[in-house]
Amino acid sequence: MSPYATSSDPALTLLQEIFGYPEFRGFQREVIDLVTGGGDALVLMPTGGGKSLTFQIPAMLRQGIGVVVSPLIALMQDQVAALKQAGVRAACLNSTVEAPEATEIFRQIYQGELDLLYMAPERLLLPGTLAMLDQLPIALFAIDEAHCVSQWGHDFRPHYLGLSQLAERFPRVPRIALTATADERTRQEIIKRLNLQSARLFVASFDRPNIRYRVLPKENGKQQIKRFLEQEHKGDSGIIYCLSRKRTEEVAAWLNGEGFTAVPYHAGLPHEQRERNQQRFLLEDNLIICATIAFGMGIDKPDVRFVAHLDLPKSIESYYQETGRAGRDGLPANAFMVFGYEDVAKLHWFMDQSEAEPAFKEIERQKLDSLLAFCETTECRRKTLLNYFGEARETRCGNCDICLDPVKTWDGREAAQMALSCVFRTGQDYAMSYLSQILVGEADERIERNGHHRISTFGIGKKHAKNEWMDIYKQLIFKGYLRVVGEYRTLKLAQSCRPVLRGEVEVRLRTKSRKVKKVFKRRYETAFTTHNDQQLWDALVRWRRETASAQGVPPYIIFGNATLEAVVESRPRSRSQLHQLPGIGTHKMELYGEELLELVAEYAA
Structure with missing residues (x-):
């Protein structure tokens, strides 16, 4: 059993003491319990929703080291830095790690002194790395950004395909795959390519209301x-x-x-x-x-x-x-x-x-x-x-x-039929400017040479100006009724335009130019009710920036804005009061508690 699991509810204890949060959100607890018990999971949760905790906590609760697959060096470095700030034993192996540091990391791995090890898939799949893992107790494999395995997706990484062998090579080790973005096709591909057919699927709301x-x-x-x-x-x-x-x-x-x-x-x-x-x-x-x-x-x-x-x-x-x-x-x-x-x-x-x-x-x-x-x-x-x-x-x-700021629209069914018919009757071989000219009945040498002044759509759309027809064509392209093809931007009819031509569907078009009537005010601006609060906020931000600079880490690794706001609003006077604020776990209390309390006292109202 992990040294962290010392209470009747070890997962909640870790959340509160290490990460500084009072309770789990959504289905975090369900995933943690499943993976801690040895089960596999596929987790779809929006960015910022707390995905990382669903594998970090089980890795600390289970025997052995948690191996995290991450696609980018910056992502590994950020997460490892944040974990170390919270007092978690974590490291990453990537191309930026110098030989002496790598030697120390390997020593920690073999001595069982790490809870989490981050690696890129190409590093994990090296024969030497796999041979090393064969000799170790593995708590779990976490495959972050799992949509990278999808060849149909927007972030395909070929090395992710090799991760399918983890199920065969380490059959008793639980695996958790996580992503913020996956439609149904991508979900099925993740399951297939990572051999997660028996995994339980967890899908959070994709909504980011903020x-x-x-x-x-x-x-x-x-x-x-x-x-x-x-x-x-x-x-x-x-x-x-x-x-x-x-x-x-x-x-x-x-x-x-x-x-x-x-x-x-x-x-x-x-x-x-x-x-x-x-x-x-x-x-x-x-x-x-x-x-x-x-x-x-x-x-x-x-x-x-x-x-x-x-x-x-x-x-x-x-x-x-x-x-x-x-x-x-x-x-x-x-x-x-x-x-x-x-x-x-x-x-x-x-x-x-x-x-x-x-x-x-x-x-x-x-x-x-x-x-x-x-x-x-x-x-x-x-x-x-x-x-x-x-x-x-x-x-x-x-x-x-x-x-x-609701959009004004108009019934564009007839206009759409005219525009699409003009594309058809000119052989689907012209750009929107030429087609718009035909619709308003402006004949020139080119139109007459092509005989397009004699087709049924010539001059049929005189109630709209040429620039209005250009805007209508753009909207029909955006709606998928037309395709833009080739160097000369000629317009072709898409299959989806047929119901429009037959008058079977409603076509609502926007008014030509949507001017923004409403200026949206700043959505986030730390605004405190007193000058003293603002002074404390400024002092906390300054302290955070200086502390982070001295350690060579981003300021948000020290504390997020929400934590500093809570300090300003609650004005804690004791360590116990400070420890109750979000994002302040035990280790960060030891590192920064006294300095925070001193700043609060200095700017006491």
Whole structure:
């Protein structure tokens, strides 16, 4: 039995004494009891929902060492640093570990002095590593970010496929696979590829109620982002996702010129610069990182106040995973995205140029169509998002742009039929500008040469201006009724347009330009009722920053904002009062308790 299990309820004791939380949330306790008892589990829980505790606590309760598979070095380092702060015996083996440190880690492993060992799958699957594990008592295997095993997914890692052998090689060791993002297809693939057919499935709500979702048609993307930052996120940490490497650097440079502090991040940067920029983001409080999808999965930074998309991601899974990096501390955060025709055309072109199998390309198109439907919805965004992941929600959330500032729509069935008919009657070989010109009846030399001034759709749409038809075409593309094909952006009819042409479905279109009538105020700003409270807060933040800097760890590893807020609000005067606050376990009490109490006394009201 583990030395931690010294009470009648050892799991709860660990939660309270080590991690500083009074009680378990959701089904955490059920998973912990199952895995501690030797069972296998597949856990789907949103980012920030407490997945890590479901394998960290069983690893401490069971005999032996818990082996955690993690895809990125930054993720391992963050989690190990946080565990050490809490007094847990943890280490990671990766390419950044120098030989003397690795030697000490191996000594601790063989002496039974570690509870948790983090490794990348490629390191775990080395013959030498597996041979070492054969000689040890293994408490459990935890496979984090398990969606990486899915070849249909958005974060596929080939080495994850080799993890299937753990079930055969270590049949008596419980395994727990965890992810924040997996639709039904991905869940089944995780079960199959990791040999988890007998595992119990735990699915938490995908809802992140603290995140406000907002999606706007792209007019001038950079200016829209600038207004968003100025109005709501001055001095906040956040991530701006871009589609290309070049764009991340351009946007970062532009933001710096506009008075913000920003750095780029993408896989093409020199390794040293990439690592330096990531470390700055983790350590600094007001840095914006402009990134491709190469950035993020290994980031545990809890106080990211916004995630913005300047370009469309490829799927709802990607969008959910990326926006989930905001507000991991449970405090209010924003997910802001602008999308436009150029984004869609570019993604369609990428798919057309891809050498992937036709079946894979079709799934990619379906995923993009689902994302565009989310962007174009006139219903509650949270409801649309949750329904995509199979979680039925009937009520509106009251915390997305649609709920807070409802969209005006009009009956576009007839207009849609005209637009689609024009595509058909011109042979599906022209771009939207040319088609719009035909609909308003503007004949020119090219239209007359092609004989399109004599087709039935010429001039049929004079009640709308040409730019209005352009907007209608864009919306029909976003709704999945049209495809953008080739270098010249010609429009092709999609299968889904047939019911529209037959008049069998309703088509609601947005008014041409959705101007934001409402300025959304800052969603998170530490506001205290007295000047003295604000002074104490500032002192605590300053102390945290200095303490973290001295140890070479991010400030949130010391304490999160929620813990510091609780200190300000409760003004603890004794160690017992301080120990009752969230996030202050026994080890952190020993490390920092006296300093916190001294600061509270110094700023006593």
